[in-house]
Amino acid sequence: MDAQAIEDMLAIAVAAGAEGRLDDAEAAFRAVLVMKPDHDEALFGLGLNLLIARRFQEAVEPLTWAAHAPNAEPVRRQCLAHALFLTGDFSRAADTFAAANTVEALPEGARVTWARAAAYNALDHGDAQAALDLYAKVAGPLAEDLETIARQGFGILVAFNRLDAARTLGAWLATRNPADIIRTHELRVLTDPSLDRAPPAYVEALFDDFAERFDRQLVEMLDYRTPALLADLIASRQTRFKRILDLGCGTGLAAPSLQRLGAHVTGVDLSSAMLAKAAERGGYDHLVRAEAVAFLESHAGRFDLILAADVLIYFGDLAPLFAAAAQALAPGGLLAFSTELGETGWRLLPTARYSHGDDYVRETAASGFRIVGREDVVLRREATGVTHGRLYVLEKL
Ligand SMILES: C[S@@+](CC[C@H](N)C(=O)[O-])C[C@H]1O[C@@H](n2cnc3c(N)ncnc32)[C@H](O)[C@@H]1O
Numbered sequence: 001m002d003a004q005a006i007e008d009m010l011a012i013a014v015a016a017g018a019e020g021r022l023d024d025a026e027a028a029f030r031a032v033l034v035m036k037p038d039h040d041e042a043l044f045g046l047g048l049n050l051l052i053a054r055r056f057q058e059a060v061e062p063l064t065w066a067a068h069a070p071n072a073e074p075v076r077r078q079c080l081a082h083a084l085f086l087t088g089d090f091s092r093a094a095d096t097f098a099a100a101n102t103v104e105a106l107p108e109g110a111r112v113t114w115a116r117a118a119a120y121n122a123l124d125h126g127d128a129q130a131a132l133d134l135y136a137k138v139a140g141p142l143a144e145d146l147e148t149i150a151r152q153g154f155g156i157l158v159a160f161n162r163l164d165a166a167r168t169l170g171a172w173l174a175t176r177n178p179a180d181i182i183r184t185h186e187l188r189v190l191t192d193p194s195l196d197r198a199p200p201a202y203v204e205a206l207f208d209d210f211a212e213r214f215d216r217q218l219v220e221m222l223d224y225r226t227p228a229l230l231a232d233l234i235a236s237r238q239t240r241f242k243r244i245l246d247l248g249c250g251t252g253l254a255a256p257s258l259q260r261l262g263a264h265v266t267g268v269d270l271s272s273a274m275l276a277k278a279a280e281r282g283g284y285d286h287l288v289r290a291e292a293v294a295f296l297e298s299h300a301g302r303f304d305l306i307l308a309a310d311v312l313i314y315f316g317d318l319a320p321l322f323a324a325a326a327q328a329l330a331p332g333g334l335l336a337f338s339t340e341l342g343e344t345g346w347r348l349l350p351t352a353r354y355s356h357g358d359d360y361v362r363e364t365a366a367s368g369f370r371i372v373g374r375e376d377v378v379l380r381r382e383a384t385g386v387t388h389g390r391l392y393v394l395e396k397l
Helices: 003-018 022-035 040-052 056-067 074-086 090-103 108-125 128-142 146-159 163-176 181-189 200-221 226-235 255-261 272-281 292-297 319-328 358-365
Strands: 241-247 262-269 286-289 303-308 329-341 346-348 354-356 369-382 385-396
Touching (some): 003 022, 040 056, 040 074, 108 128, 128 146, 163 181, 226 303, 226 329, 226 385, 241 255, 241 292, 255 262, 272 286, 292 319, 303 319, 319 358, 354 358
Parallel strands (some): 241 262, 262 286, 303 329
Antiparallel strands (some): 329 385
């Protein structure tokens, strides 16, 4: 084994990592490990690199080896604990943070993540108050308000499919605040999968609350690009429309693409906070606060194109929406939308969104439309991977 070759390759890996060239860094760390499989600096570097690349599950193994090397710096154990937390392994994450803390007191960020991991793990025993008390004890003076921790924890547990723990936390939240429409609905979803659409009051409250963070979270953190992808699919069929409706327009992310397609653009949404953001962005001739199906039913024959990006995820049964859209379109008009990809029929997911199978979309659309465009896409990143979706363009019969 050539020690100099190993050192040179390690230097290349570290330099690439520092410059943000993650693929080059990974290749170089792996090249070091081919020469010396137990090279703990390379294992740690590879693990960190994978963590930065959000490949959390893959990061766990090299970080485990790196953390258990003789005389390993405490930071390695902390990184391993973070990686375990980000894969939803709260039990091992809590144990690893605790072990790291015995060697060297954890920095603030690590301590609050440890507190969350300990609490989420303790929820498996079914006592939400005891789990939150544990959070407060571990976090000490850094502890945040327990309701905030419980609200965020609920979403995280659902994302990792820890549904019993999520129900425990959801019940604690609902008891403390029975008037909270968002939490009450999200808990109901975990017990009653027969709900055939999200209640408008829930959608309104959810997006009024989300509006301020929506663009940053969806576009910058989750790589959400559905409006532009849908516009491209529409443009491959037809490039000019006189009257466009952006149904469930949200903050108006579709506006720039829609302006290129048409002369007159109307945006409709249930959430006034989302509509205020769309007004700030500009690009709409009219913005209307209304429920989607009710709006369509009262605007017969008024649009040439209706776009609904990431909106059908709030409807299980699509029949009323398709019927109303067919009514609101002029002859030959297009309805373009995205769905979260399901296997068959429609399904209410623990996330409180709906997925739709292709069979169901085809059958339900058949009475008023024919499918003229279809494309599989990645809708957004999630805690556990990516969410797959399907785009459709339907033409009114
Ligand atoms: C995930 S956001 C997508 C926003 C926008 N279309 C985009 O792609 O950025 C879903 C939007 O649909 C709206 N929405 C959901 N159900 C609705 C309904 N029944 N009527 C009107 N708007 C609805 C929500 O208020 C929210 O602004």
